């Protein structure tokens with residue numbers, strides 16, 4: 531029908547598309563006409579090892595269904611390799627329109643037991659991996675004045691999850707990255723959104739009972755990602771939760787707060803802490819400047 535959302539003549543990069551959510555996003559975009567770069571170096575859940583067959587298999591699935599795809603085996607976590615993912619799109623399909631930053635690994639440990647190498651590695655893959663791929667694609671998107679970028683955040687970053695200080699820090703850092711990228715992309719029609727997915731994949735399979743994992747199909751999340759990557763989407767700089775057919779928006783809100791004249795004392799803060807914390811009426815500021823204006827307005 532005329533309402534069908536399609537991606538004909540659009541080129542999409544999906545990182546970490548060999549498994550789980552990335553694979554489902556790639557299959558959906560390709561099924562609606564997108565030319566897809568299926569990026570995945572393979573490797574275990576903790577990032578160790580590698581296997582080119584992982585990306586090849588998804589490319590074969592897309593082709594078998596009549597779609598167009600090409601494999602790329604580079605790691606998002608290294609700048610040159612990440613740039614080569616974008617080069618793969620340009621070499622195979624001439625351009626890039628859509629970047630779904632989905633690649634990710636886990637190195638869970640309670641904070642005192644976590645090595646700082648594992649902390650940095652998680653930041654490198656999730657934050658810098660998304661930054662590198664997006665940075666390489668950005669000049670192309672800007673030049674054509676069209677772009678759709680999805681960053682994969684997580685409820686672990688938004689709300690916290692025991693044993694995941696590294697992952698939580700990395701996942702919420704992507705929201706900060708998005709907030710400013712939204713402003714810089716605005717006049718070029720480059721829209722940037724964040725996803726907080728819930729799906730049964732090898733990343734979550736040991737956290738929940740098997741029958742629940744089986745219900746949490748990654749393809750139940752992908753329509754949100756595909757929407758955010760479509761021409762139909764006009765929203766930018768927002769956080770979207772999606773899982774098992776549930777879709778919702780998440781945002782930061784700031785309360786009206788309390789104003790103390792002159793030099794506030796520690797005791798002023800103590801006496802007012804409940805009122806300072808109150809969010810009964812609150813505002814979601816859209817830029818740092820907007821918030822500063824409100825702070826200074828009093």
Ligand code: NAI
Pocket residue numbers: 545546547548549550551552569570571572573574575577584604605606607632633634635655659682683684685726727728729730731732733734
């Ligand atoms: P998954 O482990 O099934 O898929 C992740 C894919 O990323 C794997 O195929 C892996 O080979 C690839 N990958 C890992 N390091 C890479 C690198 N350096 N360069 C390129 N590709 C790399 O896991 P899942 O669940 O599909 O995760 C996808 C994304 O969703 C991740 O960013 C994850 O943190 C995020 N997420 C998943 C949730 C869930 O419920 N499954 C919850 C919240 C976030």
